[in-house]
Amino acid sequence: TQLLEQSPQFLSIQEGENLTVYCNSSSVFSSLQWYRQEPGEGPVLLVTVVTGGEVKKLKRLTFQFGDARKDSSLHITAAQPGDTGLYLCAGAHRGGSQGNLIFGKGTKLSVKP
């Protein structure tokens, strides 16, 4: 079973601070997705990264896929209370079924005003 480990598990910061969360695996993934989940709702896709070393930006969020496609990071600049939520990474395994994603357990982020 391939595992995606996310760290830290919990993160509580003040508004305006920067932060980075990580998603690591010993397996190679053909692509990796990041989702954000708010209480009482389902996860919502933020971004998909496909190429090793790829960097994608979504406003104050910067996503990077590791060169070996085994890990990824999410960096948030000047965090705001609206960024609060559970951040999940999910990997698609090369050669596996086209439908299946492996999810990490997530990083629960709390941004205090």
Place this chain on the structure above:
Amino acid sequence: DAGVIQSPRHEVTEMGQEVTLRCKPISGHDYLFWYRQTMMRGLELLIYFNNNVPIDDSGMPEDRFSAKMPNASFSTLKIQPSEPRDSAVYFCASSPFFVGASQPQHFGDGTRLSIL
């Protein structure tokens, strides 16, 4: 467009009872997934369908769990008999088919299930 619709949003029942969770995927999506989310184990894939056919049910915990997709617009997940350890949030997700990159999954808002 309507998103993935799940019902009920909350279910509280006593152990031993049959529980049926329902899902309407996004129209035109070929894949449908059932997940279970708990604090301890995170988001676990239970089963998924492609064009209404079950492809991988290896995540279904026991024979007490069953899932069906009688047509492209409806799926059910049944637990019979239910047990307290089945308490969790159950999500349904759907995704379109395309080759070459992983598919984005669109999630419903989940059913929060409590077995007393």
